[in-house]
Amino acid sequence: MTLKGKDIVNIDDLSLQEIETILDSARRMVDIAKGRKGSNALEGKILASLFFEPSTRTRLSFETAMQRLGGGVITIAGQEGSSLIKGETLADTIRMADGYSDIIVMRHPREGAARMSATFSENPVINGGDGAGQHPTQTLLDLFTMREKFGRIDGLHVTLVGDLRYGRTTHSLSLALARMGASMSFVSPDIIRMPDHIVNDVKELGVEVNMTNDLKAEVPGSDVIYMTRIQKERFAEEEEYLKVAHSFRIEQGILENAKREMIIMHPLPRVDEIDPSVDFTSHARYFEQAFNGVPVRMALLKLVLEGE
């Protein structure tokens, strides 16, 4: 099995064995990601980092990952910086960037943009998020964070909380967790509950899911609580939003019955859904999760560019 030359558009493009290979390789990257060790593994290679939509963590961690491995980076950040604003098609921009680089990482506001780009690019394309669609490297770093803590994914109970309807990270994460044998609870207000097609896909993989709006009741049985941001604009009335935002918030009080080993994750940015006092508990894992984006993306860049 080799990932060399492979496009990474959707987490489903990766077999379980390929996911394990990436996570194993990411573990070996941690010391380099932290700057304790140097590496020239990707010396002479160039990453085209094409972010047609704002991004902080994904773009910075990909660029850091490439530089930690000795490679170079060329960047487009925002449509303003590119010819798209002059009316150039994405396909043409991709063909141009493909000629300048060895690998492309991209984020784009339209769904399917990464898959289309992969058909126009000779070099591999990694999807850094396309509209409300896929964000496979977020899923990989989420899985890495869980596996580093528990040593496994199989048998864990993961509670996903918040905006499960529009949040792209929770869709691909729940499908990957189901493939890897974790059980799940989906905790959200009714109007932003997990879409039926995702729930059905998860059940078809033989995984039981519990759908509820009672976060407190789910805390004791959870190994992982995965929080997401609830966006105010999803609600017609401010009052309704405030009520909901309060019920789907983690505070120290709610953690009294939590397992000692339970971890809280969040793809960030957060607003009010995790009280800052929780940051200092042993459960908080979201900043480490954000850091994990670097070793996971280093592993992916190296595997896709150089193979095993």
Place this chain on the structure above:
Amino acid sequence: MKELKITPIRNGTVIDHIKPGMALKVLKILDISNESGKEVAIAMFTKSDKLGKKDLVKVEDMELRPRDVNKLAILTPNATISIIRDFKVAKKFKVELPDQVEGIARCENLNCITNQREPVLPRLIRISDDPPLYRCYYCGRQQSDVTSNII
């Protein structure tokens, strides 16, 4: 009896076993109009042993391209097509649901890249037979009604 309501054609195509009520849509997706200059006969809601009711379309001097057959299959998966040459049936076949179609129907996701000004044809992959369901190759969206997005 019912066949007698429409006169036979010398050369052309008969599309039979069309889902009842879909005949006009068949003309639309095959781009047949007054301007196309084709002579057309239609029967709608006629009795059928197999389907209960069905529509039927006869088009003089026209044979379907593979692309048209794919469109028909998506619109009305039980349709049968007879090619008529000199009043005789030269060939008769049932349409088959294609595994994937390119440039036949738009993706229903308006935010899909294929609905933008990009040099790419919409491509739909079949994910189930009964009911026939398609998913966009690019954005992954499962299509709720492909028939209304046929190009």
